[in-house]
Amino acid sequence: MTTTTENxxxxxxxxxxxxxxxxxxxxxxxxxxxxxxxxxxxxADSGFYIMLTGFAIIVFMLTGWFSTVIGESIGGLYNDQxxxxxxxxxxxxxxxxxxFFAAFFGALFYARNMSVPWLGGASxxxxxxxxxxEGYESTWPSNGPGNVGGEYxxxxxxxxxxxxxxLLLSSSITITIAHHALIAGKRAQLTxxxxxxxxLGFTFVYFQGVEYMEAYAHLNLKLTSGIYGSTFFMLTGxxxxxxxxxxxxxxxxxxRVLKGHFSADKHFxxxxxxxxxxxxDVVWVGLYVFVYWM
Amino acid sequence: xxxxxxxxxxxxxxxxxxxxxxxxxxxIKRWLFSTSHKDIGTMYLVLxxxxxxxxxxxxxxxxSELAIPGLQFVHxxxxxxxxxxxxxxxxxxxxxxAFVGLANWMIPLMIGAPDMALPRMNNWSFWxxxxxxxxxxxxxxxxxxxxxxxxxxxxxLVLQTGDAFPFLIFSVHLLGLSSIMGAINxxxxxxxxxxxxxxxxxxxMFVWTWLITAYLLIxxxxxxxxxVTMLLTDQFFGTSFxxxxxxxxxxxxxxxxxxxxxxxxxxxxxxxxxxxxxxxPTFSRKPLFGHDSMVYAASCIAFLSFIVWxxxxxxxxxxxxxxxxxxxxxxLIAVPTGVKIFNWVATMWRGSMTFETPMLFSLAFVFxxxxxxFSGLMLAIAPADIQYQDTYFVVAHFHYTLVxxxxxxxxxxxxxxxxxxxxxxxxxxLGKVHFWTSTFFVNLTFFPMHFLGLAGMPRRIPDYSTxxxxxxxxxxxxxxGFGVSQLLFVWVLLTSKKGTKVTAEVWDKPPGLExxxxxxxxxxxxxxxxxxxxxxxxx
Numbered sequence: 001m002t003t004t005t006e007n008x009x010x011x012x013x014x015x016x017x018x019x020x021x022x023x024x025x026x027x028x029x030x031x032x033x034x035x036x037x038x039x040x041x042x043x044a045d046s047g048f049y050i051m052l053t054g055f056a057i058i059v060f061m062l063t064g065w066f067s068t069v070i071g072e073s074i075g076g077l078y079n080d081q082x083x084x085x086x087x088x089x090x091x092x093x094x095x096x097x098x099x100f101f102a103a104f105f106g107a108l109f110y111a112r113n114m115s116v117p118w119l120g121g122a123s124x125x126x127x128x129x130x131x132x133x134e135g136y137e138s139t140w141p142s143n144g145p146g147n148v149g150g151e152y153x154x155x156x157x158x159x160x161x162x163x164x165x166x167l168l169l170s171s172s173i174t175i176t177i178a179h180h181a182l183i184a185g186k187r188a189q190l191t192x193x194x195x196x197x198x199x200l201g202f203t204f205v206y207f208q209g210v211e212y213m214e215a216y217a218h219l220n221l222k223l224t225s226g227i228y229g230s231t232f233f234m235l236t237g238x239x240x241x242x243x244x245x246x247x248x249x250x251x252x253x254x255x256r257v258l259k260g261h262f263s264a265d266k267h268f269x270x271x272x273x274x275x276x277x278x279x280x281d282v283v284w285v286g287l288y289v290f291v292y293w294m
Numbered sequence: 295x296x297x298x299x300x301x302x303x304x305x306x307x308x309x310x311x312x313x314x315x316x317x318x319x320x321x322i323k324r325w326l327f328s329t330s331h332k333d334i335g336t337m338y339l340v341l342x343x344x345x346x347x348x349x350x351x352x353x354x355x356x357x358s359e360l361a362i363p364g365l366q367f368v369h370x371x372x373x374x375x376x377x378x379x380x381x382x383x384x385x386x387x388x389x390x391x392a393f394v395g396l397a398n399w400m401i402p403l404m405i406g407a408p409d410m411a412l413p414r415m416n417n418w419s420f421w422x423x424x425x426x427x428x429x430x431x432x433x434x435x436x437x438x439x440x441x442x443x444x445x446x447x448x449x450x451l452v453l454q455t456g457d458a459f460p461f462l463i464f465s466v467h468l469l470g471l472s473s474i475m476g477a478i479n480x481x482x483x484x485x486x487x488x489x490x491x492x493x494x495x496x497x498x499m500f501v502w503t504w505l506i507t508a509y510l511l512i513x514x515x516x517x518x519x520x521x522v523t524m525l526l527t528d529q530f531f532g533t534s535f536x537x538x539x540x541x542x543x544x545x546x547x548x549x550x551x552x553x554x555x556x557x558x559x560x561x562x563x564x565x566x567x568x569x570x571x572x573x574x575p576t577f578s579r580k581p582l583f584g585h586d587s588m589v590y591a592a593s594c595i596a597f598l599s600f601i602v603w604x605x606x607x608x609x610x611x612x613x614x615x616x617x618x619x620x621x622x623x624x625x626l627i628a629v630p631t632g633v634k635i636f637n638w639v640a641t642m643w644r645g646s647m648t649f650e651t652p653m654l655f656s657l658a659f660v661f662x663x664x665x666x667x668f669s670g671l672m673l674a675i676a677p678a679d680i681q682y683q684d685t686y687f688v689v690a691h692f693h694y695t696l697v698x699x700x701x702x703x704x705x706x707x708x709x710x711x712x713x714x715x716x717x718x719x720x721x722x723x724l725g726k727v728h729f730w731t732s733t734f735f736v737n738l739t740f741f742p743m744h745f746l747g748l749a750g751m752p753r754r755i756p757d758y759s760t761x762x763x764x765x766x767x768x769x770x771x772x773x774x775g776f777g778v779s780q781l782l783f784v785w786v787l788l789t790s791k792k793g794t795k796v797t798a799e800v801w802d803k804p805p806g807l808e809x810x811x812x813x814x815x816x817x818x819x820x821x822x823x824x825x826x827x828x829x830x831x832x833x
Contacts, residue, residue, distance in 0.1 A: 014407070014408040014409075014487075014820070014821055014822070014823075016329060016408055016409050016413060016818075017329055017413055017414055018329065019319055019323070019324075019327035019328060019329050020327055020329065020414045020417070021326070021327050022414065022418075023327075023414055023415070023417040023418035023421055024326050024327065024417075024421050026418055026421075026422075027418065027421040027422055027424075027425050030422060030425055030468060030471075031425045031428070031429070034425070034429055034461075034464040034465070034467070034468065035429065037460065037464065038429070038460035038461045038464055041460045041530050042457045042460060065414075081486060081487070084486050085411040085412055085482050085486050085487075086412075088411075088481070088482040088485060088486055089411070089412055089415070089478050089479075089482050092477075092478045092481055092482070092512055093474075093478060095512055095513075096474045096478070096512050096513075096515070096516045097516070099512070099513055099514070099515075099516040099517055100516035100517070100519060100520050101520075102516075102517060102520075103516065103517040103519075103520025103521060103524075103550055104520055104524075106517075106549075106550060106553070107520075107524065107535055107546060107550065110543070110546050110549065111541055111542060111543075111546070114543070114546075115538070115541060115542060115543035115545075115546060116541045118543075119538060119541065123613055124613065132538075142541045143534070143540060143541060144534060144537070144538070144539050144540035144541030144542070145538070145539060145541070146537075146538075146539025146540060148534050148537070148539055148540035148541075149532075149540070222532075223527070223531055223532060223533055224531075224532035224533070224534075226534045226539075226540035226541045226542075227534045227535065227540050227541035227542045228541070229533070229534075230524075230527070230533035230534050230535050230540070230542065231535075233533075234523075234524075234527065234533065
């Protein structure tokens, strides 16, 4: 009970961070990144280097900004209210990521249930099929009536994708064990299981790479293989990107654990990364069911 | 142990406070590195005003070209660039940042918080915007010109954009990033930073409508980012999302776009509802009628906004059942919107009303937004919409909701809170002149467009049949008049510090915590949580 009172007293004064140059550095980085990608896509080779510069500035910004915040956190500047703000912020950030994936899942469902069947004459599209795409019978997977990208083979759900499912699901278990170890003060167990988590994560990314090479080299399944190729690579690609980011975040907090950061009752960064990791896990389950399996 | 840590915490905090600026940093650093919700709010509002004039200049070009039949000033392709850029700049550059600016300034003051919950992220949300608009504006000078396929970016037309194309996509990504971070900040601030005894239902309406708006933003901006990403990969990396030959569908873009786009229109109007819900009670000298029902109505509108998107697409060839669903769902929105309108009217009923500039703008909002709402109801009727689709009736409709709707609410809010920001009363006479000229000209501009649309004049075309000449000339005269009236607004703002000094209350016993702090609001407010009292309008 005394603790509650003390916390309440600590909250009597609000905490406002000092000004920071990192946001503006981030904006400069974004400027060069976007300018670079745009000019590069428009065919200027120099754009590539502008893009890399922008990317480097953003990495610099992220490192600097996070170090500042970690320093302030260890310095004891943050009260419970700040901790709560961080948690809620992270939660809504993850929600926005969920909605980003929702757009691509929406495209997948639309293609499977509407555009492809309609091209095959479903609903009131008899004449669409007869006049524009005569003889096309809708199936899934499909690269469309124009056979865009040429003959290909769909990715089988068994094999690597199943292995990857097992890897990612186990990594969700290992990070939970690590979390419990952190709360129980078992640092050795925490270190080991956190390491296991990011090793599983990076292994997942590696296998994903192997799977992509397999798709391009042997199945003729490419990003350009019609709507199946588009949805397959965009969904798994964005997911893989998120796994990579998540695994890097796990590695960072692993190093922080080695340095003795985080206590049983104060470890927001750890939890944020764990939430993020569960999020990429859940997205993967959706992917496995709707992209590979069904 | 705990005690030790706490003691250390206090010491560090004290040391920190000594370093910490109780007055703002000097020079440019104050603005570049700011963590003050007031400074960031000011930057948002100034950016919005600049963008309002940039987008307005484009509207002047459009209306000049359309003043008389035939082609006179600009090339048709440039005309199309103007319609596209006018929309993008007004939506993302003028209206949205203005409401975020008002939110930044007022939400912490209204809920008794010292600042936004995540002040540095707040700064980043703002500073992404100049980058985004820099990239977008630079397209005007590129080979192939600025985007010209309409702000809705429908494929395959938008894929014909020249070098501007990737710039368009990435500026949209940046705008989305800024909006999402801004929205996260507002939600966390409202949920986590309220004065201890301010329960959710005690929150002022402006805070409520912004909370709901922020949820909408977080839910739909990422979807928009996804949609334009698909455009990008279709253009440069050979995907088939919007290519029928590959099994995709150009109409799919419209579905994803409007899944964002419809909530987006409520993102631009819900905070406006909040602003007038603050102003009408003050100048009616009565509490807001049906506060809780306003909250439920706004929530209903937000929910419905997710399931009505395809009413923008009645002519693309959807199954009949979809058309019926989207028609009826859309008409349902009239119910909660009606609740709001009637509540505002009931607030004024038997109030002892006065008509200062903010109140005038709010009253005009209630009248004129309702006209926009009714024309929206007409457009919602699927069989009738087949006639109205892509005509000036649509242009009239959404300009009535956005100009005497959102923009008037922004102006009402600016006049209402300006004395709180500056500590001085603006020039009331000039404010009233600004109001009456704006209201006259806005109607002269947009009302004739209803007739043009019903008579069949298509939108986004630089020339028209001579039968449409008279109403077009009226609209152009109105537009120029409206544009010039806004210079008066700038004059009032620039001279606002010359007025008489105001008290903390400014108006006649206005409700809300923002009126308990001095005018101008000090750089730091509510360093400790305030207590609510009946006198502040909390019962």
